[in-house]
Amino acid sequence: MVSTRHWNEVEIAVVGGGPAGAAMAIRLAAAGREVALFERWHRPRWRASGVYSSPSTRTELSELLGDGAAGSLVRPISELLVESLSGASVVLVHGTDGPAVGVDRVRLEAALLARARQAGAQVHEGAVVREVVLGSEAGAADAQLLVSTPSGQERWRSRLVVGADGPRSLVARSAGVTRRPLPVVRAGLSVHRLDPAALPDHLPMTARLVFGAGWYVGVTPVPRGRVNVGAVLSRAELQRRLAGKGAPTAVMNRLLDEIPRRRGELWRNEPIVDQVTVTMPLAHRVARIAGPGFVLVGDACGYIDPVSGEGIGRALQGAELAATAIDRWRNGDRSALSRYDQRLRARYRRKDLISWILQGFMGQPAMLDYAIRRLDRRPSVRRVFGMVMSDLAPPERALDPRFLAALLAP
Numbered sequence: 001m002v003s004t005r006h007w008n009e010v011e012i013a014v015v016g017g018g019p020a021g022a023a024m025a026i027r028l029a030a031a032g033r034e035v036a037l038f039e040r041w042h043r044p045r046w047r048a049s050g051v052y053s054s055p056s057t058r059t060e061l062s063e064l065l066g067d068g069a070a071g072s073l074v075r076p077i078s079e080l081l082v083e084s085l086s087g088a089s090v091v092l093v094h095g096t097d098g099p100a101v102g103v104d105r106v107r108l109e110a111a112l113l114a115r116a117r118q119a120g121a122q123v124h125e126g127a128v129v130r131e132v133v134l135g136s137e138a139g140a141a142d143a144q145l146l147v148s149t150p151s152g153q154e155r156w157r158s159r160l161v162v163g164a165d166g167p168r169s170l171v172a173r174s175a176g177v178t179r180r181p182l183p184v185v186r187a188g189l190s191v192h193r194l195d196p197a198a199l200p201d202h203l204p205m206t207a208r209l210v211f212g213a214g215w216y217v218g219v220t221p222v223p224r225g226r227v228n229v230g231a232v233l234s235r236a237e238l239q240r241r242l243a244g245k246g247a248p249t250a251v252m253n254r255l256l257d258e259i260p261r262r263r264g265e266l267w268r269n270e271p272i273v274d275q276v277t278v279t280m281p282l283a284h285r286v287a288r289i290a291g292p293g294f295v296l297v298g299d300a301c302g303y304i305d306p307v308s309g310e311g312i313g314r315a316l317q318g319a320e321l322a323a324t325a326i327d328r329w330r331n332g333d334r335s336a337l338s339r340y341d342q343r344l345r346a347r348y349r350r351k352d353l354i355s356w357i358l359q360g361f362m363g364q365p366a367m368l369d370y371a372i373r374r375l376d377r378r379p380s381v382r383r384v385f386g387m388v389m390s391d392l393a394p395p396e397r398a399l400d401p402r403f404l405a406a407l408l409a410p
């Protein structure tokens with residue numbers, strides 16, 4: 001590790017100030033833990049990331065920020081229209097436990113970081129963690145972090161490091177738990193546009209998910225009269241489209257030209273309000289999510305594809321479980337971190353299986369059309385599928401052979 005003169009000490013270091021890291025910092029600080037959070041950017045900024053989330057996200061945000069503040073950062077989404085280019089379509093109506101949400105992402109991250117500060121966490125923005133040397137689970141040795149800040153390099157010691165640093169997690173790499181990347185690399189593009197047809201923020205609207213050949217586009221209404229448009233495609237397809245058209249904005253516009261127009265869809269003619277940003281690769285896999293001196297949370301724990309719309313929910317729910325486990329561990333429960341590791345990995349394994357099945361359908365447009373049409377015709381199957389996708393029912397319900405038979409039988 002590069003040598004600097006001075007050591008800073010903290011009980012828990014959190015790397016990353018996205019939804020997972022900020023939620024961790026709030027919960028740990030509220031439990032009386034001494035926390036320092038390091039976030040690369042000087043302030044939250046738009047980047048290709050998730051905005052559509054399950055009803056549980058609204059509950060988590062209300063717990064973290066209070067009901068009023070949480071309500072101003074999300075727009076209710078009452079249903080999701082899923083379509084393919086061949087005209088197959090189905091409407092997934094969200095369950096009775098409350099609507100899904102479209103998130104005002106940049107304001108959400110700013111609000112969570114402000115809340116973390118208020119709860120007593122040190123929040124260092126513009127602070128890039130360059131190197132992590134982990135300590136031990138038994139707490140016998142401290143972890144060491146080398147951090148670049150606007151005023152120079154700093155060295156930190158902590159009892160535990162939380163990796164909330166997203167899909168290319170430095171903490172996961174330092175712990176040696178990153179698994180081999182997937183053979184197919186996918187990229188996500190995303191941008192916001194004004195929507196003159198937007199209803200007032202508190203009224204529910206419909207989101208859209210359109211599948212093309214090897215790509216899909218999601219359109220999610222979000223607060224302040226805007227829609228978020230996100231596209232996912234393979235790296236090869238992105239490169240092919242970039243070679244023909246030049247810039248991500250042109251690629252996005254061309255994809256939008258390929259999806260059917262719907263009546264009253266006024267956002268298509270409106271200007272973009274930020275910029276088309278690209279994230280690649282999307283997928284990330286790890287062998288463990290907690291171990292000697294570290295805990296992973298959010299995308300750092302592993303991520304497959306945004307199609308299941310569960311990244312933000314996982315980040316917030318994972319932070320709640322991880323904060324409880326860390327608090328217990330600091331209070332002397334030596335197995336708390338390994339229980340967190342086992343519980344969360346078991347939970348994610350089942351939902352990931354559904355993501356893999358969806359990936360299989362997405363690679364076979366004729367099968368995807370078939371499944372969409374079956375869902376449309378079979379209300380009880382559709383209801384279960386919608387609930388599993390919204391995290392309102394356990395993934396086992398959709399993995400049950402009887403469910404699959406009911407979905408796929410002619």
Ligand SMILES: Cc1cc2nc3c(=O)[nH]c(=O)nc-3n(C[C@H](O)[C@H](O)[C@H](O)COP(=O)(O)OP(=O)(O)OC[C@H]3O[C@@H](n4cnc5c(N)ncnc54)[C@H](O)[C@@H]3O)c2cc1C
Pocket residue numbers: 015016017018019020021038039040041048049050051052053127128129130164165166167170187188189190230231279282297298299300303306309310311312313315
């Ligand atoms: C195109 C696209 C569409 C998506 N759509 C959806 C969707 O509809 N619904 C959904 O729920 N999810 C979606 N997701 C996934 C969702 O964005 C993530 O699951 C969510 O952002 C995870 O939050 P996080 O805090 O774990 O990670 P991130 O949001 O990635 O935050 C990690 C933070 O760590 C910081 N960081 C990283 N390394 C360092 C370092 N070394 N030092 C300091 N800071 C560091 C980063 O700057 C960043 O702020 C989508 C993702 C993409 C790319």
